[in-house]
Structure formats: C-alpha cells, structure tokens
Amino acid sequence: MTFTNSAQLLAFHWVAYSIYAAMIISIVAWFGYNLTRKDAKSVFRIPFYWYMAFLVAGGVGHHIFTYNTIPWVSEDIDRHNIKPDAVYNIEVKNHKWKLPAKQVIVQCEERVLFNIKSDDLTYGFGLFRQDGSMVMQMQVNPGTPNDILWTFNHNGVFNMTSTEYSGPHQYSEDGEDLMEVKNFIKVTGCKKGGLKK
Amino acid sequence: MSFIKNLTEGTNFNHKSLNALQKVTLRAVVTSFLFYGLVALEGMIMRMVEVGRVSGNPIPEQFFHPDHFFSIMTVHPIVGIFGSTYQLVFGAFLFLVPYLTKKPLYSVKLANWTWLLITFGTALAWIAAFIWRYAPLYTLYWPLPADTLQFSAIGGVVFIIGVALIMFGTFGFIYNIYATIFARVGVHQDKTMKELLISGFGIDGVLNLINKLRGKPPYTKEPALALPVVAIFRGTVDTFLDAVVILGAGILVLLFLLADLSGTSWDVSAIDALLYKNFFWWGLDLVADGLVLIYVAGSWYLLATLITGQKLFMENVARAALMLELLVSWMVWSHHLLGDQGQPEMMKLISGEMVTAFELLTQGLALFITLVTLWKARPLKMTMELKYLLGGLVGFGLAVPAAIIQADMGMNRVLHNTQWIIGAHVHIALIVGLYMTLYSAVYVLWPIVTNNTKLYSHKLSNIHYWLHLIGGIGMGAFMGMAGLDGMLRRHLYVDGQFNPDMIFAAIFGSMLLIAWFVFLYNIVMSFGIKGLIGIFLPTEDKTSSYGIEDEIESADDPAFAN
Numbered sequence: 001m002t003f004t005n006s007a008q009l010l011a012f013h014w015v016a017y018s019i020y021a022a023m024i025i026s027i028v029a030w031f032g033y034n035l036t037r038k039d040a041k042s043v044f045r046i047p048f049y050w051y052m053a054f055l056v057a058g059g060v061g062h063h064i065f066t067y068n069t070i071p072w073v074s075e076d077i078d079r080h081n082i083k084p085d086a087v088y089n090i091e092v093k094n095h096k097w098k099l100p101a102k103q104v105i106v107q108c109e110e111r112v113l114f115n116i117k118s119d120d121l122t123y124g125f126g127l128f129r130q131d132g133s134m135v136m137q138m139q140v141n142p143g144t145p146n147d148i149l150w151t152f153n154h155n156g157v158f159n160m161t162s163t164e165y166s167g168p169h170q171y172s173e174d175g176e177d178l179m180e181v182k183n184f185i186k187v188t189g190c191k192k193g194g195l196k197k
Numbered sequence: 198m199s200f201i202k203n204l205t206e207g208t209n210f211n212h213k214s215l216n217a218l219q220k221v222t223l224r225a226v227v228t229s230f231l232f233y234g235l236v237a238l239e240g241m242i243m244r245m246v247e248v249g250r251v252s253g254n255p256i257p258e259q260f261f262h263p264d265h266f267f268s269i270m271t272v273h274p275i276v277g278i279f280g281s282t283y284q285l286v287f288g289a290f291l292f293l294v295p296y297l298t299k300k301p302l303y304s305v306k307l308a309n310w311t312w313l314l315i316t317f318g319t320a321l322a323w324i325a326a327f328i329w330r331y332a333p334l335y336t337l338y339w340p341l342p343a344d345t346l347q348f349s350a351i352g353g354v355v356f357i358i359g360v361a362l363i364m365f366g367t368f369g370f371i372y373n374i375y376a377t378i379f380a381r382v383g384v385h386q387d388k389t390m391k392e393l394l395i396s397g398f399g400i401d402g403v404l405n406l407i408n409k410l411r412g413k414p415p416y417t418k419e420p421a422l423a424l425p426v427v428a429i430f431r432g433t434v435d436t437f438l439d440a441v442v443i444l445g446a447g448i449l450v451l452l453f454l455l456a457d458l459s460g461t462s463w464d465v466s467a468i469d470a471l472l473y474k475n476f477f478w479w480g481l482d483l484v485a486d487g488l489v490l491i492y493v494a495g496s497w498y499l500l501a502t503l504i505t506g507q508k509l510f511m512e513n514v515a516r517a518a519l520m521l522e523l524l525v526s527w528m529v530w531s532h533h534l535l536g537d538q539g540q541p542e543m544m545k546l547i548s549g550e551m552v553t554a555f556e557l558l559t560q561g562l563a564l565f566i567t568l569v570t571l572w573k574a575r576p577l578k579m580t581m582e583l584k585y586l587l588g589g590l591v592g593f594g595l596a597v598p599a600a601i602i603q604a605d606m607g608m609n610r611v612l613h614n615t616q617w618i619i620g621a622h623v624h625i626a627l628i629v630g631l632y633m634t635l636y637s638a639v640y641v642l643w644p645i646v647t648n649n650t651k652l653y654s655h656k657l658s659n660i661h662y663w664l665h666l667i668g669g670i671g672m673g674a675f676m677g678m679a680g681l682d683g684m685l686r687r688h689l690y691v692d693g694q695f696n697p698d699m700i701f702a703a704i705f706g707s708m709l710l711i712a713w714f715v716f717l718y719n720i721v722m723s724f725g726i727k728g729l730i731g732i733f734l735p736t737e738d739k740t741s742s743y744g745i746e747d748e749i750e751s752a753d754d755p756a757f758a759n
Contacts, residue, residue: 006611010681017602017621021674024594031568032587038576048511048565055561058598059554063605070607077542077606122338122470124536124614126685132694133683134611137536141470142340144539163614165334165687167347168263175261175691 001069004153004194006135009070071151072136075111079149084113092140092162093119095169095179106152108189108196113149118142124163127185129156137163152187154194160184207725208651212732216740217305218292219646223732225288225312226639226646227720232280232319233632234717237710239273244672244703247684249693261691267332270687272323274335277627278484279363280319285635286492287311287370290429292646292743293499294374297423300383301742303376311369318362325356334687336481337446339473340465343453353454357447364447367440374433378426383745388421396421397430402516409513424502424512428495431519435487435526442480446473471539479530485623486556487526489631491519493593494563496634500586501567503641505574515566522559529553532604536613545606553604560597564590581658585637588666592630595670596622599677612680616695619686620676620702628669628709636665645743653722661716668708675702 003009034040067073075082086106091098106112116125118140125146126137135158140146161180162170170179191197215223245256246266259265291311295302302308325331329352333342342353379393395401396417404416422430449468456463494515502509509515531548534540567590577583599622603612612618643652652658679698684690693699721729 009607010611013602013608014678014681017599017677020598021595025591025670028587028591028594031572032579032584035571035575035577035583036579040575042572051565052558052562055558059557059601060551062601063550063554066605066607072610073607076610077546121341121344122474128683131683133681134615136610137613138610139534139537139613141474141537141539143466143469144471144537146538148538163685163688164338165267165336165341167341167344168267168330168332169347171263171689173262175263175266175689177689 003070007129007133007154010133071153075149075151079113079147082111082149084149085110087113087115090114090116090125091119092116092123095121095162095166097160097179097181099181099184103183104185106185106187108155108187109151109153111149111151113147116140116146118146121166122164123166123179125160126163127158127160129158139164152185153190155187155190156185157183158185158187203653203722203725205725205727207728208653208723210647210650210724210728212724212728212734213737214648215732215736216738216743217736218295218302218308218741218743219648220732220736221305221308221312222288222292222646224309225284225291227729227732228312228316229281229284229288230713230717230720232276232284234713235323236273236277236281237706237713239269239276241703241706241710243269243273244699244706247690247693247699248696248703249691249699251693251696261689263689264330264332266689267334268326268330271332271334272326275322275360275363276319278335279315279360280323282627282631282635283363283367284312284315287315287367289635289638289642290492291370291373292642294377294426294429295742296645296744297426297499298378298383298385299742299745300377300380300385301740301745303373303380305739305741307369307373311366311373314362314366314369318359318364318366321359321362322356323359325352325359328352329355331356336687337450337477339468339470340453342450343457343463343465345454345457350454350457354451354458357451357454360447361444361451364440364444367436371433371437371440374429378422378430385421392421397427399427399431399516399520402513403520405513406517420516424509424515425495425499427516428491428498428519431523432488432491432495434523435483435491438527439480439483439488442476442483446477446480449473471534471537474534474537475530475540478533479527482530482533483526485626486529486553487523489626490526490556490560491522493589493631493634494519494522494560496638497563497567497586497589498570500582500634500637500641501570504580504583504586505570505577507570507574510566510569510573514562518559518562521555525552525555525559529556529604532600532609535604535606535609550605554601557597557601560593564594580640581655581662582637582640584662585633585640588662589630589632589634589637591666592625592628592633592669595673596626596630599625614686615680616676616684616686617680620673620680622677624676625670625673629666629673632669633666636662647724650723653719657715657719661712661719664708664712664715668705668712671705672702672709675699675705 088100088104120142123140124137125140127135136150138146138148159180159182161177172178242260245254246260248254291302291308329349331348331352381388401417401420408416453463498509498515528548529552531544532553535545535549602608603618675698679695682695684695
C-alpha cells in the first residue's frame with residue numbers, strides 16, 4: 001500500500017479517524033451507561049500490560065506505517081543526497097513572491113526542489129489543488145534554508161500561497177489573499193489514476 | 198420564589214458566610230467564566246467570517262477586514278488560555294491544595310494579586326488588539342511582533358505589558374502553591390523538606406514499585422502528599438518554565454518596540470527566527486503538552502476518588518507516570534516544527550515524533566486508571582460531576598490520538614497549520630477535554646466553596662452539558678474536516694470557500710455559546726446579583742483554609758518562614 005498523493009492519504013485518514021472517533025465515543029457512552037447498573041459485568045477484561053503494549057504499538061506503528069506508505073517522508077529525510085530533476089529558487093519579501101516563471105511546468109514523477117528564501121518575515125509555502133485541498137506545505141523562515149523536494153505523481157494545476165500568517169498585509173482590505181499565485185504549477189504526463197503513462 | 202427575587206437574592210447563597218479562601222476562589226472562577234463568554238463570542242465572530250459573504254450571514258462587514266479579523270485571532274487564545282483557563286485552574290488549585298493538605302493557603306493576599314494581575318493583564322492584551330489592532334498572533338513568530346510597518350509599536354508595548362502582567366500573576370500562583378505545600382505546619386509539621394520533595398516528584402511511588410518487585414515492604418504506606426497535590430506540584434514546574442519563556446520572549450519584543458519608539462531601528466535579522474521559534478515553542482508547548490496534561494491527569498484522579506469515595510486504582514503507577522509526563526513534556530516541542538526544513542531531521546524524528554508518541558502512553562494510562570477506578574465502584578449515580586468527567590475523558594480520547602497522528606513527518610506535510618490542528622485537536626482538547634473536566638471539578642467543589650448553596654436548576658445544568666458536549670465535538674469535527682479539505686487555520690477566507698463545513702462548524706459553535714449563556718443564567722440565579730457582587734467585596738472571615746478544626750494562621754505564622 002502506497003499513497004501517491006495527499007488526496008489519497010487524506011481520504012484514508014478521514015475514514016480511519018472517523019471510525020476511531022465513533023468507536024471511542026460509543027465505548028465511553030457504553031461505559032457510562034454500565035457504571036449506573038448494579039448487574040453490569042465486564043464484556044472482556046483488558047489486561048493492563050496488553051493495554052500498554054497496544055498504546056506503544058499504536059504510537060510507534062503509526063510512524064512505521066506512514067514511513068512505508070507515504071513516499072515524501074523518506075524523500076524529505078534524504079533530500080540532501082538526492083539529485084533533483086529541476087530546482088526552482090523563489091524569494092519572498094514584503095508579502096511579494098519573486099518567482100522563476102509565471103507558471104512552472106512539471107513532468108509526471110519529476111523530482112522538483114523548491115528553494116525558498118525569505119528576506120523579512122516568517123511565511124509558508126503551500127500548493128493547493130483547484131478544489132482547495134492541500135498538495136503540500138512547509139514553513140519559510142528568514143535566515144535559514146527552506147527547501148522541499150517533491151515528486152508529482154498526478155496531473156493537475158496547482159495554486160500557491162503562503163501557509164503561515166505573516167501579518168494583515170497579506171490581504172487586501174476586502175480580505176483577498178494577495179500572496180496567492182493562481183495556476184503556479186502545472187503537472188502533465190501522468191495516467192488518469194496517477195503515475196507515469 | 199419569584200424570578201426577580203432569584204435574580205437579585207439567588208437561592209440560599211450568602212456571600213457573608215464565605216471565608217477569605219472561598220472568596221478568592223470564587224472571584225477567579227467567576228472572572229474565568231466571564232472571559233470564557235468573551236472567547237466564545239470571539240470564536241463565533243471568526244467562524245461567521247469564515248462562512249463568508251454569503252446571503253443571510255449577519256456578521257458586519259468590518260469583521261471581514263484583515264486587521265480586525267487577525268486582531269481577534271490574536272487575543273482569542275490569550276483570553277481563552279490565560280484569562281479563562283489559567284484563572285479557573287489557578288482558582289481551583291489555590292483552594293484544593295490547602296483543602297487536600299489540610300493546611301492554610303500561604304497567602305490569600307497573594308492569591309488576590311494573582312487574580313487581579315491575570316485579569317488586568319488579559320484585559321490589557323485585549324485592549325491592545327481592540328484599539329491598536331496589534332495582531333502578531335499568539336505564536337509571535339519572529340520578527341512579526343516587532344514589525345512596526347504592519348503594527349503600531351504602542352499597541353505592541355501595551356500587549357506585551359498585558360502578557361507580562363499575566364506572567365507575574367502566574368509567578369504569584371506558583372509561589373503560593375509551593376509555599377503552601379512546603380509549609381511545615383498541620384499534618385506536615387514533622388515532615389522534612391526532603392520528604393515533601395520526594396513525594397512531590399513522585400519518587401515515593403517509584404520506590405514503592407521497585408520494592409514491590411523486589412518483594413520488600415513499601416517505601417511508604419502513606420505518602421506525604423496526596424496524588425492530586427503531586428499532579429499540581431508537577432504541573433506547576435511546567436507552569437513556571439513556560440512563564441519564564443513567555444516573559445523572556447516578551448522582553449525581547451518589548452526591547453525592539455521601545456527602540457523603534459525612540460527612533461532607533463534595530464536590525465531584526467540579528468535574532469535567528471528558527472532558533473527563536475524553538476525557544477518559544479519549547480516554552481509554549483509546556484502549556485499544551487505539559488501542565489495541561491499533568492493537571493488534567495491529577496484532576497481525573499481526584500474526581501474519580503471523590504466521586505467513588507474509593508482509593509485510586511494503581512496509585513503508585515499513577516504517581517510514577519506523572520514524573521514521566523513531566524520529563525516527556527520537556528522534550529516534545531519539535532512536533533510544532535515538523536514543517537520547518539531548517540530544523541535538524543534528528544530533532545524532528547526524536548523530539549517531534551518518538552517522544553511525542555509517549556503522550557499516548559501517559560495520557561492513555563491516566564484514562565485507564567480513571568476508568569478502572571470508576572468501574573470498580575459501580576453502580577454509581579450519574580451525577581453532573583460524573584457526566585462531565587466522562588465528557589472530559591471523551592474529549593482527550595479524541596484529541597490526543599489526533600495529536601499523535603499529526604505529529605508525524607508524513608501527515609504533518611498536509612496537516613500542519615490547517616483547521617485539522619486547531620479543530621480536531623486543540624478545540625476538542627480544550628473545550629471538550631479540559632473544560633468538561635473543569636466543569637466536573639466545579640460541580641464537585643460547588644457545595645464546599647459556596648457553603649452548600651442550592652443550584653438553581655439541574656435541568657439547566659443538563660441542557661448546558663449536552664449543548665457543550667455536542668457543540669464542542671461537532672464544531673471540532675467540522676473544523677477538522679475543513680482542514681482535511683485544505684483549509685488553513687491562520688488564514689482569512691471571505692468567500693465561503695469551505696462551506697458547508699464552516700456553516701456546520703458555526704451551528705455547533707453557536708451551541709457552545711448558548712451553553713455558556715445557560716450556565717451563566719444558572720449561576721446568576723443561584724448566587725443572585727447581590728451575591729455575585731458580594732463575592733468581590735472584602736471578606737469578614739479571614740480564614741485561609743477549609744475544613745481544619747484547629748485554625749492555623751497563614752503567612753504570618755512562623756512555621757511558614759522555615
């Protein structure tokens with residue numbers, strides 16, 4: 001099992017967490033009901049050490065699962081040893097981006113390194129699909145490197161904006177996001193369900 | 198009794214019968230709930246703005262302006278965390294520590310100063326945002342708080358002074374708590390400082406466990422401090438460290454702002470933004486992942502034992518776990534910096550992921566011990582305090598795993614700074630987890646602190662409970678769903694891009710606001726307006742303890758000076 005983009009991951013997460021939330025609410029409700037009953041008996045006994053082992057397995061297993069199913073984790077950790085297919089240097093100052101091009105065209109499964117430099121405030125760098133869902137994001141701090149290596153596995157046209165609050169000057173008086181760059185990235189060459197043709 | 202009589206006189210509340218300790222506790226609690234109402238109102242305004250400029254949205258146009266919107270967003274957590282939660286927790290603990298240790302509070306005067314400083318400090322921070330639109334948000338990411346191109350320097354100075362007053366009030370609370378715990382009076386007359394310290398840090402619990410494994414008799418059968426006092430002791434260590442960090446950051450910002458006002462412009466790049474972020478998050482996280490979790494665990498243990506009237510299940514393990522929780526809380530801040538590429542990868546892995554995952558263990562343990570203690574005492578009557586306690590357990594049962602999920606390098610790439618964090622994790626942890634635990638404590642302490650004042654309406658209490666529970670979970674859930682759809686948390690959306698999620702979040706949010714009105718009405722009708730005013734009047738009975746037969750003088754007693 002591998003998630004090829006954030007949309008798949010977030011859909012899986014939505015289902016998994018919803019099931020968990022329904023379960024924990026039901027368990028406490030059932031528990032509360034049985035607390036008031038004299039004849040309530042334990043349906044099953046949870047041995048303390050098994051419960052602790054379950055929590056440890058849950059905490060550690062979650063990271064092992066994501067490391068093995070989310071491709072950008074290992075790529076991110078090892079990014080300094082990976083040669084990117086393309087590098088885009090971007091600068092930001094006074095809530096304005098200095099971009100390498102109006103639109104960046106990326107081929108499917110290309111490894112792209114985005115290198116962002118802030119000359120004043122702390123910003124964010126995030127890509128979003130046309131429906132508003134997030135592709136990825138990172139923080140952009142002044143004075144330290146802010147680089148992210150990303151592999152695009154699905155076709156699409158993505159908007160870009162600052163994902164970190166950098167003061168009200170990011171917006172017009174009416175609330176329009178002045179840092180949003182529409183259709184900044186265009187990915188082509190993937191199959192309908194993702195990955196290279 | 199007529200409506201008017203109830204409104205003015207209350208049920209049977211007599212503020213003149215309260216002693217100094219009870220009054221100072223009630224002052225903090227009442228102020229806390231007033232601030233809570235302000236926070237709920239602010240939250241609703243922001244939620245309605247995020248619903249967007251759609252037909253039928255009654256929110257005035259001025260709130261859509263970014264400077265106005267973000268000034269509300271800046272003070273919302275300041276008023277919520279410090280003005281409301283800190284006040285409520287500090288008020289309750291300043292009562293509970295003397296009550297549980299059967300000693301007087303070190304100083305009622307200092308407790309009053311704590312209440313006043315936090316109240317005025319919160320008000321000042323709020324005024325800075327309201328008048329000068331100072332809006333760097335609570336995160337204060339460098340160099341935004343010193344950015345005088347966007348914000349008024351005077352507004353910034355007023356804001357920082359407000360936060361500093363809150364921290365001074367916090368130091369007052371910390372001093373009062375430790376001075377009371379370490380006072381060798383009453384039942385602790387013959388205890389040494391070493392014995393109290395060993396008990397405060399839970400070392401006696403660890404030694405008891407080790408002796409049990411070695412087949413030896415326990416180190417102590419009667420620990421010097423009760424378990425809830427141990428939790429307060431431990432959590433207060435984080436409260437102190439957190440106050441030092443926030444105050445330190447405040448002084449830094451203040452210096453830059455004062456330099457600007459004096460006409461000298463200092464170079465903000467002299468401060469490393471990432472290093473500052475690490476320093477500030479280390480301190481700030483001691484609230485979220487430190488004192489809140491430790492205080493909550495202690496409150497659960499106390500409530501479970503008071504509700505059941507029985508000993509806590511696995512008490513030695515609980516004592517030892519609180520120590521582990523304290524150590525864990527010092528090492529988890531990097532989960533806030535998983536999206537910062539300059540942050541060393543090892544820190545992300547160890548502090549951000551691995552140590553953070555321990556919170557599942559420590560909080561899971563507290564949940565287990567509380568549930569088993571309750572289960573062993575069944576059948577129990579479903580009282581308001583039990584209901585709220587179960588609500589609090591649900592809240593943390595939902596919010597803690599949500600936190601562990603997002604404290605992951607893979608998930609954080611798409612969840613950081615989204616509404617998922619603030620909705621599914623923060624708001625459910627605070628509104629459902631923390632506040633329902635605190636409401637449970639309010640109902641447990643009610644007869645003791647108010648001298649058996651009759652609650653105006655149990656029906657209203659139930660309505661409050663269900664509105665708060667459903668509203669809290671519902672709002673958090675729809676904010677979380679919007680986050681999964683890509684909605685950012687510190688961003689202004691004015692076109693309703695994330696509807697219907699935001700509409701549902703607003704509906705559930707309004708349930709929270711109504712719940713607060715119901716609770717407020719119930720309290721006003723129980724105390725009466727005269728009684729409420731009386732709480733803030735000077736007390737005749739200067740007693741600074743509760744339930745001790747042989748009264749001990751506080752502060753001036755020579756024993757306190759030892």
